[in-house]
Amino acid sequence: MSPGRRSFNRPTGIRPQRKLFLIATEGEKIEPKYFYMxxxxxSTAKILCLKxxxxxxxPKVLKRMANWxxxxxxxxxxxxxxxxxxxxxxxxxxxxxxSWAKSKENYGLALSNPKFEYWLLLHFEDGVAIRSSRDCSDRLKKHIPGYDKDINASKFTNERIDQAILRAEKGDNPPSSGWPKRLGSTTVYRLVKRIPRP
Known part of the structure; x- marks a missing residue:
């Protein structure tokens, strides 16, 4: 090689495969849109939602997962x-x-009580004194005006996600062994904590 010329050797290795998070959701719109963020x-993770x-x-959500x-x-x-x-x-x-989630180490169940909007609400407030599904949606609309099964990804910053995790952990104390039975609680944080964020 002549002096002054640079060598452009490309690495011959293969790019590491991204970790797959396969997520079977009950909802068709809001949950996939959230996780696809x-x-x-x-990211070193790849999200695939089974809507x-x-x-x-x-049972149908479980069957969809089992089929995949x-x-x-x-x-x-x-x-x-x-x-x-x-x-x-x-x-x-x-x-x-x-029971399915406990059957293998890389399986999990993320449940919100009463519904997924409770997890979204925790990005903005403590989510205390939730009495019903409707109460949950009404409270969320105070932070996302006009919320109707759609979200603006820009509202769910890393800082807000971290806050939601902390609030959900506080509400899941002691940690539930299966799923949260108390109204106004969620274990979605367990999944979100495992997904790498840049």
Whole structure:
């Protein structure tokens, strides 16, 4: 090589594969939109949501997850999570999801009681004295005017996500072993803490 010329040797290695977070959601819009915020070019994680549409009951969410896992390989370092609301679902339906989540180390259940909007609310306030699903939505609308099953990703900054995690941890004390049975609590923070953020 002649003097003054630079060598442009490209690395021959393969770019490390991003960790997959497979998330089966009860909701079709809001939950996938929230989790897809973490899919950035700088992230070391890849989010894939299995959306429900009208098939939103806990058994159907679990079946959607099971079908994907039967047809695809989930690597040992990847994770599979089910994200549902407590809402009107029975304890036995939720227990089935909890048993599935405990069956493997890289499985998880993230449940909000009464619903996912409670987790969103924690990005803005402590979320105390929630009495119903409607109360949860009304409180959220004070922070996101016109909220109607849609979110503006710019409102969910890293700082607000960190605050939501702290508030959810405080409300989940002592930590629930399966799912949060108290109205006004959530374990979505356990999933969000595991997703790397740039």
């Amino acid at each position: 973490f899919n950035t070019t700088l 429900g549409g009208h098939a939103s009951s806990p 896992l039967n047809e695809n390989d989930l690597k040992i370092f990847d994770e599979a999570w089910i994200v549902v609301d407590k809402d009107q679902w029975t304890d036995s339906q939720i227990e089935e999801l909890s």
